[in-house]
Amino acid sequence: MSIARSTRVESPTEQRNPRTVDIDRLPAAEILRLLNDEDRGLADAVRVVIPELARVVDETTARLDSGGRLHYFGAGTSGRLALMDAAELIPTFGLPPGVVVAHHAGGPAAMTRPIEGTEDSSELGEADAAEVGPQDVVVGITASGRTPYVEGALRRARAVGAFTVLLTANPGALLADLVDVHLGVDTGPEAIAGSTRLKAASAHKLVLNSLSTAVMVALGRTYSNLMVDVAATNAKLRGRAVSILVEATGHDEAACVDALGAADGDLKTAMVGLLAGCGPQQAREALRDNGGRVRLAVAAARRP
Incomplete structure (x- = not known):
């Protein structure tokens, strides 16, 4: 019998919040202030799990670098947050579809x-995890830490040797024993008891933002704090690519336009060429030999 079905333990998010018991008696401005007060501690709650999150970032970076994938599993709000994070990595970081x-x-x-x-349905979670492989990372997202769908996915992932992570709003989550890392963000009782679309969801969005962004940075999909995997496929994006080149290299706009043209619109190639003072072919080879990481490629291209 699954953990999620055998024991029904109340999650902190389902407890009544003593600070909001009179919320239904208040005017709109006071309701909003109460909600805002509850949200103010979320960043601090996420900060507590940074050591564990850093381990997840390092493991995910290594596995994606070796051809693995990152999988999110969630239901309801948790699943919607997962879908949003995965989708936004494609335009923001030029990540190929299917990696996350x-x-x-x-x-x-x-x-x-x-x-x-x-x-x-834990069976549905297990079935949806059928494509997970041993080189992958699986993050199960559930505010309560007991959702059967997530449990099924994590059990399947663990069985095939994937690296498993549980993201919850319950430090005492029942499913924590199934995973390599538990990110139990202590968001406490919700303003409306059990409404995890509030604090739990906001905290989980912060965690997912941090996880995926840190992994993209570690994979070399930024240079400094600039996006460098923008594909210059239309006039708007070509303009953005030129602006990024100007910021990154200090060259004027005309030189950056020329460099981008010589690199067939590839921003990273143009950037390495300008920073290292080399031609597009040498820049491409340096990027290829250094995993697409601009800093390493520039250093390699500058070597005699």
Whole structure:
């Protein structure tokens, strides 16, 4: 019998919040102040789990560098957050589709309306995790830390040797024993008891933002704090690429336009060429030999 089905322990998010018991008696401005007060500690709550999150970032970076993938599994709000994070990595960092994959209980239809029973099926989670391999990282997202769909996915992932992570708003989550790392963000009782679309979801968005952004930085998909995997496929994006080149290299706009043209629109190639003072071919080879990381490629291209 699964952990999630055998024991029903109340999550902190389901407890009544003593600070908001009179919320239904208040005018709008006071309701908003109460909600804002509850949100103010979220960044500090996330900060507590940074040591564990750093381990996840390092493991995910190494596995993606070796051809593995990052999988998110969640139901309801958790699944929607996962889908949003995975989707936004493609335009922001030029990540190929399929490297970070979000699995939502009930599939795409459940994005806009609840589909009863899907989150309570560990079998569905296990089936959705069938594509997970031993080189992958699997992050199960569940505010309570007991969602059967997530449990099934984590059990399958663990069985094949994937690196497993649980993201919850419950430091005492029942599923923590199933994973390599538990990110139990202590967000406490929600302003509306059990409404995890509030603090728990906001904290989880912060964690997912931090996880995926740190991994993209570690994989060399930024130079300094600039996006460098922008594909200059239209006039707007070519303009953005030129602006990034100007910021990164200190060259004037005309030189950056010329460099981008010589590099066939590839921003990284143009950047390495300008920073290292080399031609596009040498810049491409340096990037290829250094995993697409601009700093390493510049250093290599400058060597005699």
